[in-house]
Amino acid sequence: MMGRSSKVIERDEVVVRFSGDSGDGMQLTGTLFSNTSAVFGNDISTFPDYPAEIRAPQGTIGGVSGFQVHFGHSEVFTPGDYADVLVAMNPAALKANAKWVKHGGTIIIDVDAFDAKNLEKAGYKTDDPITEDKLGDYHIIKAPITNLTKESLKDMGLDNKSILRSKNMYALGLVYWLFNRPMEHTTNYIKKKFAKNPLIVEANLKVLREGYNYGVIIQAVTPSYHINPAAIAKGKYRNINGNIATAWGLIAASKKANLELFLGSYPITPATEILQELSLRKDMGVKVFQAEDEIAGICTAIGASFAGDLAVTSTSGPGLALKGEAIGLAVIAELPLVIVNVQRGGPSTGLPTKTEQSDLMQALYGRNGESPCVVMAASSPINCFEYAFYAAKIAVEHMTPVILLTDGFLANGTQTWKIPDLADYPEIKAKRVAPEDEATWMPYQRDPETYVRSWVKVGTPGLMHRIGGLEKDEKTGGVSYDGENHERMVKYREAKIKYIENNIPEQDILGEPESDLLVVGWGGTFGHLFTAVEELSEEGVHVALAHFNYINPLPKNAHAVLKRYKKILVCELNLGQFANYLRMNYPDIQYRQFNKMQGLPFSVVELKEQFKKLLEE
Amino acid sequence: MMGRSSKVIERDEVVVRFSGDSGDGMQLTGTLFSNTSAVFGNDISTFPDYPAEIRAPQGTIGGVSGFQVHFGHSEVFTPGDYADVLVAMNPAALKANAKWVKHGGTIIIDVDAFDAKNLEKAGYKTDDPITEDKLGDYHIIKAPITNLTKESLKDMGLDNKSILRSKNMYALGLVYWLFNRPMEHTTNYIKKKFAKNPLIVEANLKVLREGYNYGVIIQAVTPSYHINPAAIAKGKYRNINGNIATAWGLIAASKKANLELFLGSYPITPATEILQELSLRKDMGVKVFQAEDEIAGICTAIGASFAGDLAVTSTSGPGLALKGEAIGLAVIAELPLVIVNVQRGGPSTGLPTKTEQSDLMQALYGRNGESPCVVMAASSPINCFEYAFYAAKIAVEHMTPVILLTDGFLANGTQTWKIPDLADYPEIKAKRVAPEDEATWMPYQRDPETYVRSWVKVGTPGLMHRIGGLEKDEKTGGVSYDGENHERMVKYREAKIKYIENNIPEQDILGEPESDLLVVGWGGTFGHLFTAVEELSEEGVHVALAHFNYINPLPKNAHAVLKRYKKILVCELNLGQFANYLRMNYPDIQYRQFNKMQGLPFSVVELKEQFKKLLEE
Amino acid sequence: MSEECELKYTDFKSDLSVRWCAGCGDHAILNAVQKAMANLKVEPHNVAVISGIGCSSRFPYYMNTYGFHTIHGRASAVASGVKVANPNLKVWQITGDGDALAIGGNHFIHLIRRNIDINVILFNNQIYGLTKGQYSPTSKRGFISKTSPYGTVEDPFRPGELTLGARGQFFARTIDKEIKLSIEVMEEAARHKGTSIVEVLQNCVIYNDKTHEAITDKKYKADRTIILQHGEKMIFGVDNDKGLVMDGMDIKTVTIGQDGYTLDDILVHDAYTHHGAMHRKLSNMDFPELPVALGVIRSVKDNVYDVSVEQQLVDVQAKTSITTFEEMVNSGDVWEVE
Amino acid sequence: MSEECELKYTDFKSDLSVRWCAGCGDHAILNAVQKAMANLKVEPHNVAVISGIGCSSRFPYYMNTYGFHTIHGRASAVASGVKVANPNLKVWQITGDGDALAIGGNHFIHLIRRNIDINVILFNNQIYGLTKGQYSPTSKRGFISKTSPYGTVEDPFRPGELTLGARGQFFARTIDKEIKLSIEVMEEAARHKGTSIVEVLQNCVIYNDKTHEAITDKKYKADRTIILQHGEKMIFGVDNDKGLVMDGMDIKTVTIGQDGYTLDDILVHDAYTHHGAMHRKLSNMDFPELPVALGVIRSVKDNVYDVSVEQQLVDVQAKTSITTFEEMVNSGDVWEVE
Ligand SMILES: Cc1ncc(C[n+]2csc(CCOP(=O)(O)OP(=O)(O)O)c2C)c(N)n1
Ligand SMILES: Cc1ncc(C[n+]2csc(CCOP(=O)(O)OP(=O)(O)O)c2C)c(N)n1
Ligand code: SF4
Ligand code: SF4
Ligand SMILES: [Mg+2]
Ligand SMILES: [Mg+2]
Numbered sequence A, B: 001m002m003g004r005s006s007k008v009i010e011r012d013e014v015v016v017r018f019s020g021d022s023g024d025g026m027q028l029t030g031t032l033f034s035n036t037s038a039v040f041g042n043d044i045s046t047f048p049d050y051p052a053e054i055r056a057p058q059g060t061i062g063g064v065s066g067f068q069v070h071f072g073h074s075e076v077f078t079p080g081d082y083a084d085v086l087v088a089m090n091p092a093a094l095k096a097n098a099k100w101v102k103h104g105g106t107i108i109i110d111v112d113a114f115d116a117k118n119l120e121k122a123g124y125k126t127d128d129p130i131t132e133d134k135l136g137d138y139h140i141i142k143a144p145i146t147n148l149t150k151e152s153l154k155d156m157g158l159d160n161k162s163i164l165r166s167k168n169m170y171a172l173g174l175v176y177w178l179f180n181r182p183m184e185h186t187t188n189y190i191k192k193k194f195a196k197n198p199l200i201v202e203a204n205l206k207v208l209r210e211g212y213n214y215g216v217i218i219q220a221v222t223p224s225y226h227i228n229p230a231a232i233a234k235g236k237y238r239n240i241n242g243n244i245a246t247a248w249g250l251i252a253a254s255k256k257a258n259l260e261l262f263l264g265s266y267p268i269t270p271a272t273e274i275l276q277e278l279s280l281r282k283d284m285g286v287k288v289f290q291a292e293d294e295i296a297g298i299c300t301a302i303g304a305s306f307a308g309d310l311a312v313t314s315t316s317g318p319g320l321a322l323k324g325e326a327i328g329l330a331v332i333a334e335l336p337l338v339i340v341n342v343q344r345g346g347p348s349t350g351l352p353t354k355t356e357q358s359d360l361m362q363a364l365y366g367r368n369g370e371s372p373c374v375v376m377a378a379s380s381p382i383n384c385f386e387y388a389f390y391a392a393k394i395a396v397e398h399m400t401p402v403i404l405l406t407d408g409f410l411a412n413g414t415q416t417w418k419i420p421d422l423a424d425y426p427e428i429k430a431k432r433v434a435p436e437d438e439a440t441w442m443p444y445q446r447d448p449e450t451y452v453r454s455w456v457k458v459g460t461p462g463l464m465h466r467i468g469g470l471e472k473d474e475k476t477g478g479v480s481y482d483g484e485n486h487e488r489m490v491k492y493r494e495a496k497i498k499y500i501e502n503n504i505p506e507q508d509i510l511g512e513p514e515s516d517l518l519v520v521g522w523g524g525t526f527g528h529l530f531t532a533v534e535e536l537s538e539e540g541v542h543v544a545l546a547h548f549n550y551i552n553p554l555p556k557n558a559h560a561v562l563k564r565y566k567k568i569l570v571c572e573l574n575l576g577q578f579a580n581y582l583r584m585n586y587p588d589i590q591y592r593q594f595n596k597m598q599g600l601p602f603s604v605v606e607l608k609e610q611f612k613k614l615l616e617e
Numbered sequence C, D: 001m002s003e004e005c006e007l008k009y010t011d012f013k014s015d016l017s018v019r020w021c022a023g024c025g026d027h028a029i030l031n032a033v034q035k036a037m038a039n040l041k042v043e044p045h046n047v048a049v050i051s052g053i054g055c056s057s058r059f060p061y062y063m064n065t066y067g068f069h070t071i072h073g074r075a076s077a078v079a080s081g082v083k084v085a086n087p088n089l090k091v092w093q094i095t096g097d098g099d100a101l102a103i104g105g106n107h108f109i110h111l112i113r114r115n116i117d118i119n120v121i122l123f124n125n126q127i128y129g130l131t132k133g134q135y136s137p138t139s140k141r142g143f144i145s146k147t148s149p150y151g152t153v154e155d156p157f158r159p160g161e162l163t164l165g166a167r168g169q170f171f172a173r174t175i176d177k178e179i180k181l182s183i184e185v186m187e188e189a190a191r192h193k194g195t196s197i198v199e200v201l202q203n204c205v206i207y208n209d210k211t212h213e214a215i216t217d218k219k220y221k222a223d224r225t226i227i228l229q230h231g232e233k234m235i236f237g238v239d240n241d242k243g244l245v246m247d248g249m250d251i252k253t254v255t256i257g258q259d260g261y262t263l264d265d266i267l268v269h270d271a272y273t274h275h276g277a278m279h280r281k282l283s284n285m286d287f288p289e290l291p292v293a294l295g296v297i298r299s300v301k302d303n304v305y306d307v308s309v310e311q312q313l314v315d316v317q318a319k320t321s322i323t324t325f326e327e328m329v330n331s332g333d334v335w336e337v338e
Helices: A026-040 A091-100 A116-121 A145-153 A160-165 A167-179 A184-193 A198-221 A242-257 A272-284 A294-307 A317-333 A360-365 A383-398 A408-412 A483-503 A523-538 A558-563 A577-585 A604-616 B026-039 B091-100 B116-121 B145-153 B160-165 B167-179 B184-193 B198-221 B242-257 B272-284 B294-307 B317-333 B360-365 B383-398 B408-412 B483-503 B523-538 B558-563 B577-585 B604-616 C026-040 C056-062 C075-085 C097-103 C105-114 C159-165 C179-191 C218-224 C277-284 C305-319 C325-330 D026-040 D056-062 D075-085 D097-101 D105-114 D159-165 D179-191 D218-224 D277-284 D305-319 D325-330
Strands: A008-010 A013-021 A043-049 A064-072 A083-088 A101-110 A139-143 A224-226 A235-241 A261-265 A287-290 A310-315 A337-343 A374-377 A401-407 A414-418 A466-468 A517-522 A544-548 A550-552 A567-572 A592-595 B008-010 B013-021 B043-049 B064-072 B083-088 B101-110 B139-143 B224-226 B235-241 B261-265 B287-290 B310-315 B337-343 B374-377 B401-407 B414-418 B466-468 B517-522 B544-548 B550-552 B567-572 B592-595 C047-051 C066-069 C090-096 C118-124 C170-175 C196-201 C225-228 C242-247 C250-255 C292-299 C334-337 D047-051 D066-069 D090-096 D118-124 D170-175 D196-201 D225-228 D242-247 D250-255 D292-299 D334-337
Touching: A013 A026, A013 A091, A013 A167, A026 A043, A026 A064, A026 A167, A026 A184, A026 A235, A043 A408, A064 A091, A083 A091, A083 A167, A091 A101, A091 A116, A101 A167, A139 A167, A139 A198, A145 A160, A145 A167, A145 A198, A160 A167, A160 A198, A167 A184, A167 A198, A167 A224, A184 A198, A235 A242, A242 A261, A242 A272, A242 A310, A242 A337, A242 A383, A242 A401, A242 A408, A242 C325, A261 A272, A261 A294, A261 C075, A272 A287, A272 C305, A272 C325, A287 A294, A287 C075, A294 A310, A294 A317, A294 A337, A294 C047, A294 C066, A294 C075, A294 C105, A310 A317, A310 A383, A317 A337, A317 A360, A317 A401, A317 B317, A337 A383, A337 A408, A360 A374, A360 A401, A360 A550, A360 A577, A360 B360, A374 A383, A383 A401, A383 A483, A401 A408, A401 A523, A408 A523, A466 C056, A517 A523, A517 A558, A517 A577, A517 A604, A523 A544, A523 A567, A523 A604, A544 A558, A558 A577, A567 A577, A567 A604, A577 B577, A592 A604, B013 B026, B013 B091, B013 B167, B026 B043, B026 B064, B026 B167, B026 B184, B026 B235, B043 B408, B064 B091, B083 B091, B083 B167, B091 B101, B091 B116, B101 B167, B139 B167, B139 B198, B145 B160, B145 B167, B145 B198, B160 B167, B160 B198, B167 B184, B167 B198, B167 B224, B184 B198, B235 B242, B235 B408, B242 B261, B242 B272, B242 B310, B242 B337, B242 B383, B242 B401, B242 B408, B242 D325, B261 B272, B261 B294, B261 D075, B272 B287, B272 D305, B272 D325, B287 B294, B287 D075, B294 B310, B294 B317, B294 B337, B294 D047, B294 D066, B294 D075, B294 D105, B310 B317, B310 B383, B317 B337, B317 B360, B317 B401, B337 B383, B337 B408, B360 B374, B360 B401, B360 B550, B360 B577, B374 B383, B383 B401, B383 B483, B401 B408, B401 B523, B408 B523, B466 D056, B517 B523, B517 B558, B517 B577, B517 B604, B523 B544, B523 B567, B523 B604, B544 B558, B558 B577, B567 B577, B567 B604, B592 B604, C026 C056, C026 C118, C026 C179, C047 C056, C047 C075, C056 C066, C056 C090, C075 C090, C075 C097, C075 C105, C075 C118, C075 C305, C090 C097, C097 C105, C097 C118, C097 C159, C105 C118, C105 C159, C105 D105, C118 C179, C159 C170, C159 C196, C159 C277, C159 D159, C170 C179, C170 C277, C179 C196, C179 C292, C218 C225, C250 C277, C277 C292, C277 D277, D026 D056, D026 D118, D026 D179, D047 D056, D047 D075, D056 D066, D056 D090, D075 D090, D075 D097, D075 D105, D075 D118, D075 D305, D090 D097, D097 D105, D097 D118, D097 D159, D105 D118, D105 D159, D118 D179, D159 D170, D159 D196, D159 D277, D170 D179, D170 D277, D179 D196, D179 D292, D218 D225, D250 D277, D277 D292
Parallel strands: A008 A224, A013 A083, A083 A101, A101 A139, A261 A287, A261 A310, A310 A337, A337 A401, A374 A401, A466 C066, A517 A544, A517 A567, A567 A592, B008 B224, B013 B083, B083 B101, B101 B139, B261 B287, B261 B310, B310 B337, B337 B401, B374 B401, B466 D066, B517 B544, B517 B567, B567 B592, C047 C066, C047 C090, C090 C118, C118 C196, C170 C196, C225 C292, D047 D066, D047 D090, D090 D118, D118 D196, D170 D196, D225 D292
Antiparallel strands: A013 A064, A043 A064, A043 A414, A235 A414, A235 C334, A374 A550, B013 B064, B043 B064, B043 B414, B235 B414, B235 D334, B374 B550, C170 C292, C242 C250, D170 D292, D242 D250
16 A cells, blocks of 8 residues: 555544446445455445436436445444545436535545536536535545546547446545555456456456546545454454345255245345345255245245245235235244345335335234234344344244345345354254154144144145135134134134244343433334444433334333333334334333334434433423 | 913013024025014114025034024114024024023924934934923924925925925914014015915915914913014114115215216125125116226226226225235325225134124235325114215215225124115215316325315316326325425325314213223124113113224324223224224223124123123222 | 055045035036046145135045145145145145136236146136125126126136136146046146146036036037047037038038038047147137037146256256355355454 | 317327436337327327336326326226226226236236227336346246346246237237337227237347347348238238248248249238137247237227126116115115104
8 A cells, every 4th residue: 555645534434425327336336345344344334225217317316326335443333324425426426415425524526527418417507516515615526537537448449338337446446545445355356257358357457546546646635534444253254235134044044944945926126136136046945936926926935835845925015915815824824934024115106215114014914804923123234134034933933924024224235244154043943743643633733832733744644634714623723613713713823923922032222221211113223223322322321222123022021121211212214103013012101202204214313313302301 | 463362571672583504594584574573663683694604514503594683662783692582493503593592582493303313413412402402491382394384385286395495484474473573564575576476475475374373373382572663763764784785875975976986896705795786786877897806806996086986995804905005006196995894704714704803903004104094984784874975975075095894793784774865964075176276286286274185087188197106296296206205295194184083073972971981892893882881871880882983083082082981991803903003092091901703793791791890890 | 655556536535524515516526536636546645735715615625635725816826836845746726717717817827827737627617606606707798696687798718718828738628527527637637747727617506507507418418518539530419420620710510421521521639739729719619609628628748837946956056066055155255354 | 178189299298207218118119109199189188098017107107198107017907997987088008018917917817808998008028127127927938037047947928829818809019119010000909999908029228138139120120020911911021022821720931932832822911800810820920930920910899898887887777767866775675664
């Protein structure tokens, strides 16, 4: 690395946002930068921000694609509210993102893209966007990225399109300089990715280096940042997003359960990637059935479960609505089934590419009759792995459908993941019929403590039986229209789910347990809530946090935990569904709500404000 | 009428239950008897009890078909818990129904059917069912109905099958004698029904008369009953069940709204009759689309609503689950739509022919996102008419889907209905675009008070516009991905529903308002709850009753009403869904629950017991 | 356990008492399926019978095999899951005209398109029996029922035509009371690899009695139906003197020995040709113009989904360097902190 | 308002800016539909354009008519409701291969069976575009996509065949960039009373570029496609020297003047015959064996559902004694208390 002479800003953590037109390669740029930071030893959290349209017209705000990365020398839990550094490849990118830059932050723009046409497309009224957006106090690095890239590659015999595609590497080089980052990771990546096209490799590497050098040249006028590596546990690491983590968690469970994995699914944003990843995993023996619709997705999974596979279906809100009737079938048949629901903005088609937590009530109650099943929620991109694993474990061991809720934010966001050792995970053991019990076994006979019936694979000699959606006799499973039997069965099914509270972790309290205020959250908001609570703690403001992953059943100690606090604030990205659910379950406690419905996560800033206000009340 | 010499029991009200094999014509017998009682001036309430199988094997308990009628000289609100008189045409009918007869009641059996084979089929272990079922204290009328019918018709040249089919008329004649009832109504009915077959008319009338005479002959040993006519308001009356009442309420609304009525539906027990009745009503101009499934049922209705019709879809639990996604579309599109859900036993296919109230949560929350719509419930067979009318009125005037909950008990049960005058019903007025506003009108512009947008029929010149399932701009209705607009829209949709509390009746208190105990119910349990409260009141025990028909929104004064009571007991045929809903809405109040899940209504007896116990606590 | 074994049809009877109406065609079909299964020599525990909802869909309860009475319209999807999860099982789907062709239409055509090895027995009584008598997608135009008191205004699906439109490779037809024919046809269906659709003309005594009577009644059957056999001449009639010949693009009936037609002119049935045109014509033949075709109308070998899925798993696994969970999570962009 | 009026295609353009990818075939189809509508002289307010979900389903936003962008797969059902509620409207359904044939398959075949007067424009790009590139029910066997990284193991639906299997009476095919042909075909579809299915071979530049290229490319088009016209000889080729003839049960291509074939041997297209056999063959023709058929392949008059529904209402009302609500509630078993 070259020596530095300009001002160096020492920081614990930094947020960088790359933004440009959909075609500008910002997702790749961001990914390379975050992986480099992760390899360097920083903890990271990222979030991509795709345009809702496949390809909105070039240069418009609708077409801006962004990628935010937050990295630091200790653990980071969110991609960050506001960016320290913004890269804006065109005026639309600046327009769309300026409001997300910290006051006084650094903004790198490709001045060559700031011509009259692009300014107009982005909705600027003047030819001076910096003044127009009141960015006078910011460090603006006006780099002629397009021209320098062209200049750099002009003699290499590349076509114009390929040359322009390399712009992002120039920007990336510049950002590497800004953070004093090594470039090996990116260099290796480029070499591997374009191995078949040495010219492209050469061009990209050249531009990357020149971007870095451009930083060296302009360093006198620009601060650069220094973030020390995190003190990170030994082991292997990778970046992973919530969807891949979910897919892998299911694969892990299938290995631990010694069951084949079956997915029946239909594509839907933002859940499709789970289907895609598992389709790729034929190497791991995963059977994937891309169904004609969501109903067939779950019904094939139910069939596979009957046949003895670890069966899964994955979807998002509108798809979950379609699956409601069939979930009821799995409930009454008492078959294991994992239903992954990646929540997005609703109602109806709503805001398909945005995040929200508004499917909780649907997961709990979106079907006819008293139809209880397990509902749980992952709370970070990487713990989607764990909760997918445990969803499968509970489904198999308790013979029940389990709905695992994630959301668009978790699904697409990434974190650094310490690659786990499967040996550290518990076994998954289905209840089977012991040979000595075969003679007396009945299909709906239950374990007297757990109320679990046994799971017999189709194909097992001697245990042929019939199941179905009609109410069944409590022992034989034959159709029963008897009213009292029905009431008993309704209660068994309820009790079976309730019993699971004995097999899940107790609810813990994070932040400052000794506080007047308990913040309650669930699912994907964990990173923001936790960061807010931690930051307040550093400021000397004590707030406790109870973040729920198990919703039905709730942890056994949940009531006791909640009872301890004077003020409880339930924070959710909906109108208060979990708060209402707590009101049903623990009506002797008062709950306040903080809700947001903007297709976005909470910001740490707004959370801290709320908590402080409430403490002062 | 012939003179009577035996004991005559004077009663205010009586419950009679007709039962026999599916082929024995018990539904017709029961209907004729209840209509006769109604014409005679009694108030009546009936409930049929069909076998779950289309045709279970003859002579088995599974094949028993029953019909219960409760009539009295003042208003009756339930078909009665226990029967004063049971007609049992065979051993299975006795076996299945003996437990529903009041201690010491009268049981008429066709002794000819009590042969060894039938006794065995019914599951009797001895040849003396009376002793076996401990019916020694009952008045048993052992009539040789089959043989007397055969004897009576032997010379008329009828085939054996037709002769046996007339048995039910013999039994009916006997019951007429027992209650000293005129037979004109039945005589006329038979003459009309079999007009084309004078022989059958003659046979039936003969047997009917002889059944009556048989009573006269045996009167010395049997008490007969006397119930005075009710003091009933002038007017025209008919018997009607909840399904027909629902269908007619919708027709009434279409007339008052001056809109054409469109039904998109798929058959499902116990809702099919609404579809059948409206299919028949082409005379009234009703357009019925028997769809390929429930999803198409609601989607055609949504299309018809867009085109400007009063659009309805009807279904039961599993079908409602399938409609969830499309209901969300109607919510976000803000189109008027009535969704009738006739609840039945769940989960899944469950107990399709039995009643339950377990779809409340599904109606409220069974779809993705924050997706509020109106939920209301009818509470008696005849007020299905009114609530169907008001469901349509609210849908049209507030541009929202409305879910109307009825249930299997209301759907099939009948009551005496005073035929209403449409002139007494309010107008239904859609919000339209005034000609002077056309130039500035925007599709999602709202009334500032009610938040209602206007309804423009496709085909209206000059007002072309596009709607859809994506989140929309709060004014233009164009697609909007803006987070703050989304939050506003979510809140508008919520507020629009909440506002409706201003246009529905306040919650009233029945029974004895000055009591420590408030019983809370909703929907189809009204008759039983009210009767229990009334009977207790006569016994000097004071209990108040708040029975809800409007669930979302709740009546404006609901909180104030509930707040007044020391003890609140929420009674439901589910595990406590409305109680939980109240906990969400009014968390400062404590609710106790009384729940039943046996596919049956509450019994008045068990309710009274509960109430008394709770008062004593 | 051996796949081949001696079995009696009673080995396939469960001990539940059968609950269809007396006289319902379903009884005979149950009988035929049990006998066919016994002939096929597949042990009951390797058989899964999957149904939707409807009178006919009660079927699995009466079978001493694995059975699943699922939800309305979804039998094809559940059965697909069973078969793909375990291709060694013999999967039978029992379904009604409402279950398969109304609410279940989409799964039905996709099952056929994918050609999953499932035997579908379609009980076509042209009515919704279980819900007590509404018209179905196979009810004839003008049919009067509880929901069409003035007659329907829509044409029915013809199951054979729809099957072929969805690229079906096996279609057969039989009549409930023709147990012998049913057994034959069901055995052929079961032996066929791929989706087999067997339409059974079934009588609902209660809500649609005698709907098929014009062709199934003993008095007319010989003259109004034709039993097709691969490789055989298409001959029918009480006296076996009628036959089918081409007439331009159409098929027509002729009497052998009349108008100059001889046995040589009569068409020979080729159930195995992949050409659909003739199969469509044959499956669409209707009384009174033409005899209704019974037997196996089409039986064509083609790629089978469940086989291909299994094969692809084998192929990929043979080639991949990733075979364990550890290898998977360590593939790609991974770094080590020491 | 008059039904006949002078209209420009710009009268059908909404002021929303079109958001499909540059180069997407959808742009051209939009253009063709707008021009066809102008030619049809139906005022924009009498037109309802109903779509499901998919890239193609964004279509209604760009039309200055009534429009409804509904939910995935349900466009046929919503459109059916619109048309039956108000048969005077001109109802167009816009749908993709996923929307119509995956999740919407059941509504699609039932719409066709009922023969409701709706014009369905099926954008067949053989991919799920909006969800970014998964295979669809029309993707070819072996197709590699994000959800079939090792190639699919299922055969696609052929939309024409499925349409005919569901008793379709109108089927046509065109190519996105062939605007002139598209306009013609869409006008014919609109004029046809009953359900019209128009398959448009559409290019998705982003996720399935050039999937139809082998036949749509200028270089090959003349030799690899044939434009069918009712009553005309089936001739094609750059030099107009190729033609279709029967070959047993099959169609084959011949060159006029070679192997003894003359113009007289060439088949004449009859789009109006109710016989489906030839239409099936024509709609299934595929490159390289045969040219892909474009234009109106089938157009047959039949009973139309919405017309029959209206008629039945009129008929019943003409006969009934019950015409008012009062009469209805007072019919049957009613008594009076005085
Ligand atoms: C989701 C759902 N919709 C509707 C029903 C009601 N239903 C049960 S069976 C049936 C139709 C039965 O007809 P078919 O499939 O032809 O069988 P059949 O009774 O004639 O043998 C209907 C509409 C249901 N059970 N579930
Ligand atoms: C209920 C539901 N399931 C899935 C989706 C996701 N989805 C949206 S469009 C689409 C398929 C689009 O393919 P196609 O209909 O061919 O349209 P194209 O984008 O290719 O024009 C899918 C799977 C959805 N929006 N709703
Ligand atoms: S109703 Fe019809 S189909 Fe159903 S069991 Fe009875 S006869 Fe058979
Ligand atoms: S993704 Fe494909 S189908 Fe969708 S707009 Fe782009 S090019 Fe067209
Ligand atoms: Mg049927
Ligand atoms: Mg597509």
